[in-house]
Amino acid sequence: MSVGYTGRCICGKVRYDTGSEPLWVTICYCRFCQRATGSDRMIEPIFEHEDFAFIEGNPAVYTLPSDGSGKNIHVHFCSECGTKLALSFERWPDRLGIYAGTLDDPTSISVTPENSKHIFVSEARPGTILPSGFKTFDRHATENDGSPIEPIIHSSPHLVRA
Secondary structure (H helix, E strand, C coil): CCCCCEEECCCCCCEEECCCCCCEEEEECCHHHHHHHCCCCEEEEEEEHHHCEEEECCCEEEEEECCCCCCEEEEEECCCCCCEEEEEECCCCCEEEECHHHECCCCCCCCCCCCEEEECHHHCCCCCEECCCCEECCCCCECCCCCECCCEECCCCEECCC
16 A cells, blocks of 8 residues: 555546655746746645656656756656646656645645745745745755755745835
C-alpha cells in the first residue's frame, strides 16, 4: 500500500501516486507558473522522483528552458484533456513537483512555515499578500550551483507592491 498521495487529470485518463510524503512545498509566483496555472501562483509539492509513478495512462511531455536557471523543465500533461499534472527538472533530476490541484484530496498536504517556501516573489502580482513567518525569496531559493540563498521572513503579512 502506498504511503503517498494520488491524483489525476480532469478526464481521469492519467493517474499518479506520489509514493511518499512531500519533501517540501514550493509556492511559486514566476511568470511560467502564472501561465501554467492560469492563476497568480502555483502550489507545488515536491517529491522524490524515484518514488513517484504514473499508475494509469502515460502523460505527454512538453519541454522548455526555465527563465530562472536556463535548465529544461518538463511539463507532464494529459494529451486527452490537457491537464498539467507534474513537472520534472533538468536542474534537479531526482525531484518531481505536482500541481497541487490535481491531488484527489487537494487539502491532504498542509502548507506550513516549516515545510514550504515562496519563490519568485519579485514576479508576484501587486496586491499579493505574503504570509508572516514563511520563507520568501525574490527568485530561486538556491543558486544554480546549489548554494542556498538566505530567505526573507516577514514578521507580519507583507503586501507586494508594484
